[in-house]
Amino acid sequence: MTRESAAAPGLREPASRNPIVAGNWKMNGDHAFVERYVASLREADLPSAVELVLCPPTCYLSALARADLGIGIGGQDVHWLDAGPCTGSVAARMIRDCGATWSIVGHSERRIGLSESDEMVADKVDAALRAGLRVIVCVGETLAEREAGSAETVVLRQLDTVLARVPEAALAQIAVAYEPVWAIGTGRTATPEVAQAMHALVRARLIEMNAESAMSVCILYGGSVTPENARLLAREQDIDGALVGGASLDPGDFLRIAGAFAERATGALQSRAAGA
Ligand code: PEP
Secondary structure, eight states, X not given: OEEOOOOOTTSOOOOSSOOEEEEXXXXXXXXXXXXXXXXXXXXXXXXXXXEEEEEOOGGGHHHHHHTOOSSEEEESOOBSSSSSSOTTOOBHHHHHHTTOSEEEEOOHHHHTTTOXXXXXXXXXXXXXXXXXXXXXXXXXXXXXXXXXXOHHHHHHHHHHHHHTTSOGGGGGGEEEEEOOGGGTTSSOOOOHHHHHHHHHHHHHHHHXXXXXXXXXXXXXXXXXOOHHHHHHHTTSTTOOEEEESGGGGSHHHHHHHHHHHHHHHHTSSOOGGGTO
């Protein structure tokens, strides 16, 4: 595995937050898929300016972690309890024990499909932090909520319920993923401007909690991210990376998306806010 060099001279200063590009494999893959994926990443130049995280199904966490690729490994969910009579569930400390350093929590496929409430999500974030995991907290409105004009209210409600449980000192351990539900797996992406507006709102809320830590929290965009739209999204000031579903199943596409955010981090891709 080789790693490309950091900022080229004369380009914009690297952003103070290293972007994060996380792949959510959802309920896809098998051991052979993991082996092929690992082989592809070993042959690739992994961007050093971006933190890469892969979130396979729980049963493949150990295999991916053992490959020791030098990237983050994440679960897709945790239970809010550390142990107990919860058939079929997995505790945060178990995810950690399998080699994960991250977990996604609050994905809309669980909030909506499995009726997870804001409070359950907050309990899960608390459990993940207790277990020493970093957490990608997903928030996002449905199409009906956006059309009713309540997108911001919904996202802030979801975020506030979690933030109420995150001690200020742990703020740096979370990343927030804004994932409009209408853009997930639909091929329909929020425009960079729509996404940036929501990210700025999330940032403002984080700043209210702790101005200094808020600037180091990555706010990821998720919803049909592709190598093509990633370059546009990466130009926005508060879009600090991506949570990628479908496109992360192809290691080439995943790395091309990471490449777009690496260019932003090294200054090769000027942010719109910087006047490009
Ligand atoms: C996701 O599931 O988090 C996601 C963003 O999926 P997709 O990229 O396939 O829309």
